[in-house]
Amino acid sequence: MSVARNRRPFDAGRAAYLALNALLLAFLLLPIVIVLVFALNPTPYISFPPVGVSLRWFEKFFTSAEFMNALWLSLWVATVVLVLSIVIGAACALALARGNLPGRAVLTAFFMSPLMVPAILTGLALFQAYLLSGIGRPVWGLIAAHTLVAVPYVIRTTLAVLHNFDRRIEEAAAVLGASPTRVFFEVTLPLIRPGVFAGGVFAFIVSFDQFPVSLFLVVPKGETLPVVLFNYMKFDLDGAIAAASMVSILLALSVVLVLERLIGLKAYVKL
Amino acid sequence: MTSAAIKLDRVSKTFDGRVLAVDSVTLDIAAGEFFSLLGPSGCGKTTSLRMIAGFEHPDSGRVHVGGNDITDLPVHRRDMGMVFQSYALFPHRTVAENVAFGLRMREVPKPEIERRVAAALAQVALTGFETRKPGQLSGGQQQRVALARALVVEPPVLLCDEPLGALDRKLRQQMQFELKELQKRLGVTLVFVTHDQEEALAMSDRIAVMNRGKVEQVGTPTEIYERPRTRFVADFIGEINILEVGSSLTALRPEKIRLVAPAGARLAGTVETANYLGGSTLLRVRPATGPSMLVRETHAGERASRMPGDAVGLAWNDTDTVSLEG
Numbered sequence: 001m002s003v004a005r006n007r008r009p010f011d012a013g014r015a016a017y018l019a020l021n022a023l024l025l026a027f028l029l030l031p032i033v034i035v036l037v038f039a040l041n042p043t044p045y046i047s048f049p050p051v052g053v054s055l056r057w058f059e060k061f062f063t064s065a066e067f068m069n070a071l072w073l074s075l076w077v078a079t080v081v082l083v084l085s086i087v088i089g090a091a092c093a094l095a096l097a098r099g100n101l102p103g104r105a106v107l108t109a110f111f112m113s114p115l116m117v118p119a120i121l122t123g124l125a126l127f128q129a130y131l132l133s134g135i136g137r138p139v140w141g142l143i144a145a146h147t148l149v150a151v152p153y154v155i156r157t158t159l160a161v162l163h164n165f166d167r168r169i170e171e172a173a174a175v176l177g178a179s180p181t182r183v184f185f186e187v188t189l190p191l192i193r194p195g196v197f198a199g200g201v202f203a204f205i206v207s208f209d210q211f212p213v214s215l216f217l218v219v220p221k222g223e224t225l226p227v228v229l230f231n232y233m234k235f236d237l238d239g240a241i242a243a244a245s246m247v248s249i250l251l252a253l254s255v256v257l258v259l260e261r262l263i264g265l266k267a268y269v270k271l
Numbered sequence: 272m273t274s275a276a277i278k279l280d281r282v283s284k285t286f287d288g289r290v291l292a293v294d295s296v297t298l299d300i301a302a303g304e305f306f307s308l309l310g311p312s313g314c315g316k317t318t319s320l321r322m323i324a325g326f327e328h329p330d331s332g333r334v335h336v337g338g339n340d341i342t343d344l345p346v347h348r349r350d351m352g353m354v355f356q357s358y359a360l361f362p363h364r365t366v367a368e369n370v371a372f373g374l375r376m377r378e379v380p381k382p383e384i385e386r387r388v389a390a391a392l393a394q395v396a397l398t399g400f401e402t403r404k405p406g407q408l409s410g411g412q413q414q415r416v417a418l419a420r421a422l423v424v425e426p427p428v429l430l431c432d433e434p435l436g437a438l439d440r441k442l443r444q445q446m447q448f449e450l451k452e453l454q455k456r457l458g459v460t461l462v463f464v465t466h467d468q469e470e471a472l473a474m475s476d477r478i479a480v481m482n483r484g485k486v487e488q489v490g491t492p493t494e495i496y497e498r499p500r501t502r503f504v505a506d507f508i509g510e511i512n513i514l515e516v517g518s519s520l521t522a523l524r525p526e527k528i529r530l531v532a533p534a535g536a537r538l539a540g541t542v543e544t545a546n547y548l549g550g551s552t553l554l555r556v557r558p559a560t561g562p563s564m565l566v567r568e569t570h571a572g573e574r575a576s577r578m579p580g581d582a583v584g585l586a587w588n589d590t591d592t593v594s595l596e597g
Contacts, residue, residue, distance in 0.1 A: 168359035171326055172417075174346040175353040176424065177376035183347075186372075190363045 032249060039242035046237055057239030058246075067244060069221075070228035074208055075251070077139070077224060081146040081207035086200040088147065089154025090192065096155070097162040108159075115152045119212040122149060127216035142217045142224070146207040153206060154199030161195030197259055205252050274302040274460045275337030275427035277323060282332030284318050292318045294484035295332065300462060300477075302337075302427075305454050307463045307471040310481035311507070316464045317432055319481070323462060324430050325349050336428060347376075352421030352459075356433040358413040360405035366392070366416050367401035373424035391423035392416075394453070411442045418450070422457065429454070431463045435470065447474055468508045472496060480504045497524075502595045510553065512564050513595070520595040525553060525567035527591035530577060536584025538564065542577045556583055 039057055041050035061067050092111050101107060114122060126145050127137075135141055173187045174180070211226040218227050229244055277300040284293040293315040300306045308316035321327045322334055325346035333342045341349055352373075360369050370391050374384045392398050395415035405413055414434060421429060434450070435443045451474045454461045465471050471478050472492040479489045480503070488500045499505035502513060505522040512528075514521045533539040540558035552575035554566045564585060568575045577583050 166357055166359060168355045168357050169361060171324075171346070172353065172355060172359040172420075173361070173372065174326075175324060175349070175351055175430075176373035176420070177347050177350070178372075179345075179347050182376065187361060 035242045035245045035249075039239055039246045041239060044238055046239070046242070057243035060240045061243045061247065064240075066228060067225070067240075070223055070225040071247070073139075073222065074225040077143055077146060078204045078208040080143050081150050082200050082204040084143070084147045085150040085154045085203040086196050089151045089199055089203070090158050090196045092151065093155045093158035093162060094188075094192075097159055097165075108155075111155055112152045114149050119149060119210070120215075123213035123216040126213070130217070137217050137219045137222075139222065142214065145213050145217055146210055147203075149210065149213060150203035150206045153202035154196060157195045157199035157202070158192055159195075161192045165191065201256050201259055204255050208248070208252060273425075273427050274458050276300060276302040276335075277306075277428060277460060277462065278333075278335040279319065279323070280333045280335065282319070282322060282329045282334065284315075284322060284327055284329050291484050293322070293329070296481075296484070296486055298479055298486065298489070300460060302460055303458045305451065305461045305463065305474060305476045307465055307475040307478045308481060309465055309468060309471040309478050309507075311466055313483075314481040315484040316466075316481050320430055320432055320462060320464045323428070324351060324353055350424070350426055352424065352426035352429040354414070354417050354421050354429070354431045354434040356436045358405070358410075358417045358437075360413055360416055360420070362405050364404075365401065366397065366403050366405070366408070369405065369416055370420045370423050372420060377424065387423055391419040394422070395419045395449075410438055411446065414438065414446065418453070422453070422459070427460060429459045429461045431461065433464055433466070436465075436467075443470075450474070472508070480507060482507075498593055500596055505593070505595055510565050510567070514592075522593045522595055523587060523591060525565040526551075526569070527587050528564065528566045529586045530554075530566060530568060531584040531586045533582045533584040536586055538585040540564070540583060540585070542579050542581045542583055545575055545577070545579055547574065554583075556585060558585075 040053045042054035170183050173183045214224045279298040281295045310316050370388045371384050435446050478495050480487045482503045488504045505511045510525050512523045538558050540556045543555045543557050546553040551569040556564045
C-alpha cells in the first residue's frame with residue numbers, strides 16, 4: 001500500500017476534478033431524488049422531511065382518467081413526432097450535407113431556427129396561424145408543431161455523422177453494382193442510423209416534455225401530460241405531481257434504453 | 272476470368288470551371304496489362320481513374336472498355352472492381368458480407384455466393400476471418416478484404432487508387448508482390464494509381480507518367496527509367512543529373528557515372544557529401560564550375576571509396592546519356 005501511495009502522490013488537480021464532477025452529478029440528480037421523495041411521501045401536501053413511504057400518489061395518478069388520457073395522448077404524439085422528425089430530419093441533413101445546394105449555410109440556419117426562437121413564441125405564432133387559416137386545433141396540428149421543434153435535433157445529430165462519413169464506402173458499393181437507391185439503403189442509411197436515432201431520442205423527449213408550444217395548441221379534454229400537470233398544479237400541489245414526474249422520467253429513460261439496445265447509440269460515438 | 276482493354280480518347284475534365292484536372296489524355300491499356308498512372312498529387316491520375324470508374328464524367332472525350340463506349344454508363348453498370356486507399360469496407364458488415372456484396376447485387380444464388388466468397392477469402396489468405404468486422408482487422412488484412420471484395424465478381428478491369436498508400440513499408444512491399452502475382456494469375460486488366468515511383472517501377476507492365484493533367488510519357492518501367500523523354504519524367508523517377516549544354520538538356524543517372532582519378536577526367540571536383548544507402552553510397556560532387564553531380568557508387572565493401580573532401584574525377588559513356596525534350 002505504501003509503495004502504491006508513493007508512486008501516486010496526492011494530486012490536488014485530480015481531486016478538484018473529481019469533486020467538481022461529483023458536484024455536477026449531484027446538481028443534476030438531486031432534484032430527481034427530491035421528486036422521488038415527495039412522490040413516496042404520503043402527506044397530502046408537499047412537505048419535508050417525509051413521514052413515510054406510500055404508493056398512494058402513484059395510485060392516484062394511474063387511476064385518474066384525466067392523467068391517463070393525457071399520458072396516452074402525450075405518448076402517442078411523441079411517438080408520431082419521433083417517426084416524422086427522423087424521416088424529415090434525416091432527409092434535411094442529407095440534402096444539406098450532400099445536395100450541393102446554393103446558400104447551404106443560410107439553409108442550415110433556417111432549418112435550425114426553431115431552436116433559436118423561444119418555444120412560447122413558436123406556440124403563439126402557430127396558434128394564431130392555425131386560427132387565422134381556419135385549421136383550428138386538431139391533434140395533427142399539435143403533432144406538426146412538435147415536429148417543427150424536434151426536427152432540428154435530428155438534423156444536428158445526423159449532420160454530425162455525415163460530417164465524418166467516408167463517401168468512398170458508397171462509391172465502393174456503386175462499383176460493386178449497387179444502384180443509387182440500393183447504395184442508400186444498403187450503405188448510407190445503416191451508417192447514418194445511429195445519428196438519426198440519437199436525434200430521434202431527443203425528438204421524443206422534446207415532444208413528450210413539450211409545454212410552451214402545447215399550451216397554445218391543445219383543446220380541453222385533449223391536453224397533453226405537461227399541460228394537465230400544469231393545470232393541476234394551479235389548484236393542488238400534492239404528491240400526484242411528483243408521481244407523474246417520476247413516471248415521465250422513467251418513460252423517457254426507457255425510450256433511451258430501448259433505442260440503445262435496439263440500435264446501439266454507442267455506435268454513434270465510433271463513427 | 273476475362274479481361275478487357277481500356278481506351279481513354281482525348282479525355283478532359285475541369286473542376287469548378289477553373290482547373291483543367293485532366294487535359295486531353297489519351298491512353299491505350301491492353302487487356303491483362305498491369306498499368307500504372309504515376310505522378311505527383313494533383314497531376315490528374317486519380318481523376319483519370321475516376322473517369323474510368325464512372326465517378327466523374329469527362330467534359331469531353333470518350334472512355335472505352337472492351338471495345339464499348341461506356342462514357343455515359345452509370346458506375347453500377349460498368350462491372351469493374353475497385354480498391355481504395357482508405358479500403359472503404361462496409362464497417363457495419365462482416366468480412367464475408369463485405370465480400371459477398373457484389374455477388375448479392377448481381378443476384379447470384381446463395382450457395383454459389385458462399386462458395387465464391389470462401390474461394391476469394393482463401394485467395395487472399397483470410398480464411399477464418401469471415402465473421403469479423405472490418406474494425407477488428409489490421410490495415411493489411413482490411414486491404415486484402417477489399418481486394419477479395421473487388422475480385423470475387425470476376426471483373427474484367429480492376430482499378431486501384433493508391434491501394435497500398437496507408438500501409439507501412441514492409442507490409443507494402445509484401446502486398447506489392449501479392450497483388451502483382453494475383454493480377455498475373457487472374458489475368459485481369461489492372462489500372463494502378465500511385466505517386467510512389469518505386470512502386471510503379473516494381474509492379475507495372477507499363478507506366479503513364481502524368482503531370483498537370485497531361486501524360487508526359489508512356490512506357491515500360493525500363494523505358495521510363497532509362498530513357499525519360501522529358502525533364503519532368505527524368506526528375507520525378509529516381510535520382511538524375513541534368514546537364515545543360517547550350518540549349519539542349521541531357522540526363523545522366525548517378526549509377527552510370529564512374530569515379531576515376533581527377534587528372535584527365537571529363538569532370539573533376541570535390542566530394543561534398545556521401546550518403547550511405549546500404550549496398551551503395553550516393554555522393555554529391557561539386558565540380559570547379561557548374562552544378563553538383565550525383566554519383567552512385569555500388570560497393571562490395573563496407574563503405575564508398577571516396578570520402579567528403581576528396582578530389583575526384585567523373586567519367587561516363589555517351590551512350591548512357593539521354594537527351595530530354597525540355
